[in-house]
Amino acid sequence: MVERGHLVAIPKDSGSSDVSVLSPQTNEKPPASVLNGSESSKAIQRKILVIMIVVPVVLASGLFLWATYVREWSTYDVAKQVISDPSIGSPGFTHSLAGKTVTVGGKFTNIETIKTSQGDLSFLTLNNFSEIRLVVWGDVPYKIGKRMSMEVHFEWATCNEERHVYSPQIDFPWFVLPAIGTVEDAVSVTSGMVFSVEDTATGGIYVRIFDQYPPVTLANANCSLSAGTSSFASEYVDVLSGWGFGRKLDSIDNMTKTTSVNGSITFSDADNNGLFSRGDFFELNGIERPQEDSGVRTYLLIVGRTNATGTMYDPGWIGMTYLVVMHRGLVVYESEPPAGRFSVAPDPDGMKLTCQSLTKPVSWDNVSIGLMDGMTFVSWDPSSGALNQGLSCEAYLGAQRLGSLDVMCTVGDVSGNGMLDEGDYYLFAPMSGTFSSTTNYSTYILYEPTMASFARAPIFSG
Numbered sequence: 001m002v003e004r005g006h007l008v009a010i011p012k013d014s015g016s017s018d019v020s021v022l023s024p025q026t027n028e029k030p031p032a033s034v035l036n037g038s039e040s041s042k043a044i045q046r047k048i049l050v051i052m053i054v055v056p057v058v059l060a061s062g063l064f065l066w067a068t069y070v071r072e073w074s075t076y077d078v079a080k081q082v083i084s085d086p087s088i089g090s091p092g093f094t095h096s097l098a099g100k101t102v103t104v105g106g107k108f109t110n111i112e113t114i115k116t117s118q119g120d121l122s123f124l125t126l127n128n129f130s131e132i133r134l135v136v137w138g139d140v141p142y143k144i145g146k147r148m149s150m151e152v153h154f155e156w157a158t159c160n161e162e163r164h165v166y167s168p169q170i171d172f173p174w175f176v177l178p179a180i181g182t183v184e185d186a187v188s189v190t191s192g193m194v195f196s197v198e199d200t201a202t203g204g205i206y207v208r209i210f211d212q213y214p215p216v217t218l219a220n221a222n223c224s225l226s227a228g229t230s231s232f233a234s235e236y237v238d239v240l241s242g243w244g245f246g247r248k249l250d251s252i253d254n255m256t257k258t259t260s261v262n263g264s265i266t267f268s269d270a271d272n273n274g275l276f277s278r279g280d281f282f283e284l285n286g287i288e289r290p291q292e293d294s295g296v297r298t299y300l301l302i303v304g305r306t307n308a309t310g311t312m313y314d315p316g317w318i319g320m321t322y323l324v325v326m327h328r329g330l331v332v333y334e335s336e337p338p339a340g341r342f343s344v345a346p347d348p349d350g351m352k353l354t355c356q357s358l359t360k361p362v363s364w365d366n367v368s369i370g371l372m373d374g375m376t377f378v379s380w381d382p383s384s385g386a387l388n389q390g391l392s393c394e395a396y397l398g399a400q401r402l403g404s405l406d407v408m409c410t411v412g413d414v415s416g417n418g419m420l421d422e423g424d425y426y427l428f429a430p431m432s433g434t435f436s437s438t439t440n441y442s443t444y445i446l447y448e449p450t451m452a453s454f455a456r457a458p459i460f461s462g
């Protein structure tokens with residue numbers, strides 16, 4: 001850096017001999033006026049000297065400043081600034097970048113846009129390094145295939161109880177956290193409890209029960225709310241530990257009570273039936289939001305089964321939801337697959353599976369249904385076009401050989417909207433013979449974009 005000290009460090013009484021030592025013209029005879037040593041010529045000498053010393057320093061430091069902050073960075077340059085902070089053992093950016101803004105640019109080669117509870121979130125890949133992506137909330141004003149550049153700001157921010165330098169315009173490393181929420185929700189769905197979450201108007205969070213199966217009596221359940229303490233990789237490990245996650249904030253030991261020990265959780269049995277059921281909700285208050293755009297706070301709400309001795313932290317949890325809160329509010333990736341549940345009941349023609357709950361409608365084109373008798377697996381793919389009739393309709397998907405049975409599958413869309421939603425059904429009908437009473441038939445409802453089972457589908461026997 002250029003400091004004023006360089007300019008004032010030259011002593012006022014610098015003699016002409018000093019000048020001659022530094023001057024490239026040492027061997028030449030100075031002009032007579034200089035040798036005569038008038039005050040004005042000494043002043044000129046001093047100015048020349050100062051310029052000779054200062055100019056290279058200015059040029060060098062200017063080059064440094066240009067190289068560091070003014071020239072356009074590539075995403076690879078950004079990657080080179082990643083450090084693991086020794087005091088917290090977690091990744092972030094070089095501390096000296098805090099408060100700095102740099103221009104990052106390159107050829108814009110790829111984009112991934114995720115719909116979130118806070119609007120569209122886009123990750124932009126540049127040609128120079130794909131592991132670090134630029135972040136844009138809302139509309140993306142750049143065109144794929146063209147060169148682009150963007151201002152990237154670095155700041156001190158907190159991820160739970162860790163403090164590090166991050167950037168709201170860079171996806172590394174915070175973007176993984178909302179994805180953890182997607183995984184946790186899928187785990188909860190598998191266990192039978194499906195939540196939907198949203199910000200309240202007062203800065204809290206609503207956690208609503210979308211579905212719970214099988215029914216759980218409130219008197220046999222509890223809940224606990226914990227705050228995350230770490231960041232990123234360590235956070236992920238903490239989440240996997242469930243009850244061991246983070247720092248305990250509050251709890252309700254018996255869900256027939258409506259308020260938690262410390263007052264930050266209230267529970268409402270909205271339909272007053274003494275069970276967890278659709279429409280019941282938790283309201284979480286006193287949820288801390290980070291001050292900085294790149295800051296993150298995480299929370300885990302666990303609904304647990306209270307064991308016979310009234311111990312809360314029985315391993316038998318019922319459901320859990322992992323909440324990621326940024327400065328703008330609760331961030332939930334809405335791109336996560338739907339979650340739902342099917343029931344099964346005998347039908348005059350065979351077995352009927354009916355969709356009892358589904359967090360959002362899914363095009364029949366993205367769904368396949370599988371049936372397994374323990375040895376053989378068969379599946380059918382309905383088409384949305386055949387079921388988009390505007391009124392209740394059925395489509396015959398044909399017969400498949402399952403063990404010794406030929407099973408016909410029929411799919412019904414009760415509103416004829418071409419989407420799988422509540423009330424729609426599958427009918428499995430053996431074309432001759434019947435389902436065996438000694439065989440467990442498993443059903444699989446698959447979401448084709450991820451090839452994952454997205455609905456609790458029943459097991460039945462003949």
Ligand SMILES: [Ca+2]
Pocket residue numbers: 269270271272273274275276277278280
């Ligand atoms: Ca209820």
Ligand SMILES: [Ca+2]
Pocket residue numbers: 413414415416417418419420421424
């Ligand atoms: Ca439908």
